[in-house]
Amino acid sequence: MEWASLLKLRRSIRSFQDRPVPLNLIQDLLEESRLAPSAYNQQPWHFLLLQDQGLIRRISDDCKTNALAHLAENPGSPLCMDVDDLRDPQHQIFHQAPLVVLVAGPDSWPFLDVDSALWASYFMFAAVARNLGACWIGLGKWLQDPALLKEIRLPQGFRISVPLAVGYPIAIPEPKPRAQPRILAVK
Amino acid sequence: MEWASLLKLRRSIRSFQDRPVPLNLIQDLLEESRLAPSAYNQQPWHFLLLQDQGLIRRISDDCKTNALAHLAENPGSPLCMDVDDLRDPQHQIFHQAPLVVLVAGPDSWPFLDVDSALWASYFMFAAVARNLGACWIGLGKWLQDPALLKEIRLPQGFRISVPLAVGYPIAIPEPKPRAQPRILAVK
Numbered sequence: 001m002e003w004a005s006l007l008k009l010r011r012s013i014r015s016f017q018d019r020p021v022p023l024n025l026i027q028d029l030l031e032e033s034r035l036a037p038s039a040y041n042q043q044p045w046h047f048l049l050l051q052d053q054g055l056i057r058r059i060s061d062d063c064k065t066n067a068l069a070h071l072a073e074n075p076g077s078p079l080c081m082d083v084d085d086l087r088d089p090q091h092q093i094f095h096q097a098p099l100v101v102l103v104a105g106p107d108s109w110p111f112l113d114v115d116s117a118l119w120a121s122y123f124m125f126a127a128v129a130r131n132l133g134a135c136w137i138g139l140g141k142w143l144q145d146p147a148l149l150k151e152i153r154l155p156q157g158f159r160i161s162v163p164l165a166v167g168y169p170i171a172i173p174e175p176k177p178r179a180q181p182r183i184l185a186v187k
Numbered sequence: 188m189e190w191a192s193l194l195k196l197r198r199s200i201r202s203f204q205d206r207p208v209p210l211n212l213i214q215d216l217l218e219e220s221r222l223a224p225s226a227y228n229q230q231p232w233h234f235l236l237l238q239d240q241g242l243i244r245r246i247s248d249d250c251k252t253n254a255l256a257h258l259a260e261n262p263g264s265p266l267c268m269d270v271d272d273l274r275d276p277q278h279q280i281f282h283q284a285p286l287v288v289l290v291a292g293p294d295s296w297p298f299l300d301v302d303s304a305l306w307a308s309y310f311m312f313a314a315v316a317r318n319l320g321a322c323w324i325g326l327g328k329w330l331q332d333p334a335l336l337k338e339i340r341l342p343q344g345f346r347i348s349v350p351l352a353v354g355y356p357i358a359i360p361e362p363k364p365r366a367q368p369r370i371l372a373v374k
Contacts, residue, residue, distance in 0.1 A: 002189060003312065006193075007222055034366070034368060035197070035365065037323060039325055041363045043366050047369065048372050049370060049374070051374065052374050078298075081227050104371065113301050120305070121305050121308035122308070151374075153371050154371070176228045179221070179230050180221075181214070184235050185235050187238065187338075
């Protein structure tokens with residue numbers, strides 16, 4: 001797929017077809033996204049691949065509970081923009097995606113978030129090149145229930161850096177408005 | 188350019204031709220990279236475009252001084268991997284790139300680093316699609332000299348999130364080794 005098409009078709013997808021993502025396709029995406037740069041080439045990223053919709057729902061519920069608790073104590077948090085979804089018992093933060101990818105790595109690595117974000121952009125473009133879609137689900141970092149963390153086998157000392165919902169899009173939405181580039185100085 | 192070529196040609200470039208990057212090309216890159224996703228679509232990124240090699244050298248020197256001071260107090264810091272370069276008076280952290288792009292945004296925005304990393308991946312692919320190359324220069328975040336920060340017009344309350352060296356590559360290096368994807372669980 002051409003860069004111009006990747007740019008046009010890479011959108012945050014929140015509405016997925018009821019169609020599984022084959023595991024061999026995921027393997028291809030993981031293969032390609034290994035080429036992302038990372039600080040000191042440390043590649044801190046590890047993956048949890050979730051397709052069990054019951055498990056995904058329980059993770060979603062735990063994230064909502066913890067995010068709401070955080071918001072109650074920090075009313076100025078950006079999470080206030082999610083409050084209606086968080087209070088809606090029907091809302092599932094991963095948007096019923098057939099696949100949830102949780103990226104995790106050592107909490108001690110200072111570049112974990114940035115390295116994972118670079119990885120995620122590779123993964124999302126690799127997905128688009130195969131007609132898949134994805135959405136970064138910031139709320140997915142609020143998973144805290146020890147039983148769930150054990151169930152998904154998150155190692156001690158690791159934390160989730162990027163949660164992604166992945167699947168075949170029902171439609172490719174138009175981009176949300178973007179500001180003109182803000183150039184502070186040319187020197 | 189095709190995704191497969193972008194994947195192959197997007198490498199961290201540390202050796203540049205002595206050839207300027209036209210400003211209208213930079214404008215195209217900024218235009219395309221606006222399409223990167225960001226948390227709550229806040230697009231916190233702002234840009235400083237530096238071509239003055241004297242200024243770039245002074246920034247490099249300040250970053251090296253500050254990084255070495257940090258390393259002296261934190262010998263276990265990942266910066267220890269840069270120590271030879273940091274101590275070499277001839278080393279310029281931006282690798283004599285004809286263009287340095289500093290991405291900056293509000294320090295108060297909790298997603299500044301991650302949003303900027305997503306932006307940077309777009310920018311780097313957009314650069315590759317035009318036969319340019321780039322390298323994320325982590326050391327460029329160590330700029331602290333108030334006079335230099337004033338000279339580049341960094342607004343109060345902003346900080347540099349991503350420094351990039353940009354230019355025409357002398358050659359496209361082979362990728363550094365990558366680990367096989369580490370899948371912790373499939374559920």
